[in-house]
Amino acid sequence: MKKFYDFRSNQIMYKIAANAASAILIAGCAGIQAPTEQMAVSKVAVSNASSAGGNEFAPLQIKSAMEKMDGAERAMAAENYLKARQLAEQAQADAQLAATTARSAKAQKAASALQEGNRVLRQEIDRNAQ
Numbered sequence: 001m002k003k004f005y006d007f008r009s010n011q012i013m014y015k016i017a018a019n020a021a022s023a024i025l026i027a028g029c030a031g032i033q034a035p036t037e038q039m040a041v042s043k044v045a046v047s048n049a050s051s052a053g054g055n056e057f058a059p060l061q062i063k064s065a066m067e068k069m070d071g072a073e074r075a076m077a078a079e080n081y082l083k084a085r086q087l088a089e090q091a092q093a094d095a096q097l098a099a100t101t102a103r104s105a106k107a108q109k110a111a112s113a114l115q116e117g118n119r120v121l122r123q124e125i126d127r128n129a130q
Contacts, residue, residue, distance in 0.1 A: 042069055057101060061094050
């Protein structure tokens with residue numbers, strides 16, 4: 001009786017292992033779709049970063065984003081969709097960093113101009129007060 005139980009439990013274990021292996025194989029063979037949506041989002045992010053002043057205020061980040069976008073487009077052409085998606089996501093992150101850096105630099109520049117204007121006004125007020 002004990003031998004029958006061991007045989008039965010081994011059969012169940014083999015079936016579970018076979019089903020798990022099949023599931024892994026099917027998941028691995030599932031075709032990766034072209035990341036067209038990610039590519040479009042990344043292109044828009046790079047474009048927005050450029051128009052936000054990325055070329056002037058964040059040249060390294062915008063250059064990196066553009067290079068990664070070019071690499072993503074080459075990977076798409078070669079149908080290497082996984083690499084294309086990864087590069088497009090990285091390009092999007094770099095572009096967002098460039099846009100944020102550019103906006104921050106512009107804000108700092110505007111704040112400095114306002115501070116300088118305030119300083120000049122204070123000098124004028126002090127001169128008129130004397």
